[in-house]
Amino acid sequence: MAGIYIHVPFCKKKCSYCDFHFSTTFAAYRERMLDTMHSELLLRKSELGDNSIESIYFGGGTPSLLLSNELHSFLTLIHTNFNGLDTAEITLEANPDDITEANCIAWKSIGINRLSIGLQSFRENDLTWMNRSHSALEAEQCVSIAQAAGFSNISVDLIYGLPDLSLEEWDAHIARVLGMGIQHISAYCLTVEKKTALYKLVSSGQLTPGGDDAQSEQFLHLTDRLTSHGFHHYEISNFGLPGLEAIHNSNYWKGVNYLGIGPSAHSYNGIERRWNMANNAKYMADFGQNETWFEQEILTSKERWNELLMTGLRTSWGVNLQDLFQIAAPTKDFEANLKGFEEKKWLVKTDTHVILTREGRLMADYIASELFM
Ligand code: SF4
Structure with a gap:
């Protein structure tokens, strides 16, 4: 897909x-x-x-x-x-x-x-x-x-x-x-x-x-x-x-691959993120002269962890813990923060996922940042 x-x-x-x-x-x-x-x-x-x-x-x-x-x-x-x-x-x-x-x-x-x-x-x-x-x-x-x-x-x-x-x-x-x-x-x-x-x-x-x-x-x-x-x-x-x-x-x-075409468009293939320059004249000129019209980065483990959390917490299906822990093992701080947010009823933890509650969604950015690597 x-x-x-x-x-x-x-x-x-x-x-x-x-x-x-x-x-x-x-x-x-x-x-x-x-x-x-x-x-x-x-x-x-x-x-x-x-x-x-x-x-x-x-x-x-x-x-x-x-x-x-x-x-x-x-x-x-x-x-x-x-x-x-x-x-x-x-x-x-x-x-x-x-x-x-x-x-x-x-x-x-x-x-x-x-x-x-x-x-x-x-x-x-x-x-x-x-x-x-x-x-x-x-x-x-x-x-x-x-x-x-x-x-x-x-x-x-x-x-x-x-x-x-x-x-x-x-x-x-x-x-x-x-x-x-x-x-x-x-x-x-x-x-x-x-x-x-x-x-x-x-x-x-x-x-x-x-x-x-x-x-x-x-x-x-x-x-x-x-x-x-x-x-x-x-x-x-x-x-x-x-x-x-x-x-x-x-x-x-969900982290599915996508190709972004045109000035400022982003692309992602699961490993690498790429973004075209946000300048119409430069995009056309550099593309025409076979110059690089984009920047790219290979995501580090830390970036993949943080991105999975940031995007997953925004969704109703939540963060898949198996996917997250394939990137890195959870730290004590992570477990403690998760428990704290659960006690505040900002999130629920199932056997497989972490999902924000109605109130937790108001705090999504804060919660994600506290769980970042
Ligand atoms: S300027 Fe207005 S119409 Fe154009 S992209 Fe922004 S919000 Fe959309």
Whole structure:
């Protein structure tokens, strides 16, 4: 099993909170970028060996900015050069303003079978300070447009911990997405990253994100509301109807191999991690001149231990202790910390796994760091 991630490094606008890699001025080199990414895909096809491709994920950036024939050219290349695509989950990240009837029909016709839509908020004011390219009305309408075109596997992204977001308003956001009949929800706490416009807004006092208590309350409320509606809370930020959990993202957390194509894309093969340079011009130039367009590292035992813990603790299936102890034997400190967290009811330990509880998920990063090698 393996996955392919295609990073489309273009966006219409720069969202104020975003620190992903993208460019808003790409018209002049759009074609050259896509050609370079095609070449990278072909050059690296042997890296996945005979593995069957279980998932293809168009992320970014804003892949819904690509024309359907541009998306199709990637899929055709993958179909002709990789194995086992017939049942693959093929996801397109899409912004609400790109979701039109014509686009959805075209996406369906080329084989996209899952949409991940960045709704973020239904409050117009939030979308304004976020500098999103869509309106609250578009957030309301886009899902039904996609459903009418035949999409039956739709994920939406929401952000909580927003400035002045009351629990009642957050509950209303959740009720709205539940009413849309979607299959999957990813919810992220607003994070203020340095070098973003949001960082400036917050440091200058123009905007105050929700405090820790509000964030925790909104997270727990989300968990309770969605699980009571039959959603499986399978990863800290992700909820899916049973059988419709994201295959691509789940495979990241399970340590399945994946190939990342395009500027800033990451790849992993169980031993080595590799990441392409997050610079559009340099990525294209270095690739074209046969220079190295990526950096890589072989994971040490310590890194593998820490990564297994970090990713496993975020999931509902937890950390597989046998896998962990194959990397190194547990120390006394590790056992003592585990016991302490168990007594606090932040985690449960079965014969084979360690799994965070509902409250433990609020402390996931802290717990992981205490159990690191
Ligand atoms: S559309 Fe997505 S990738 Fe582009 S700036 Fe906004 S959040 Fe970032």
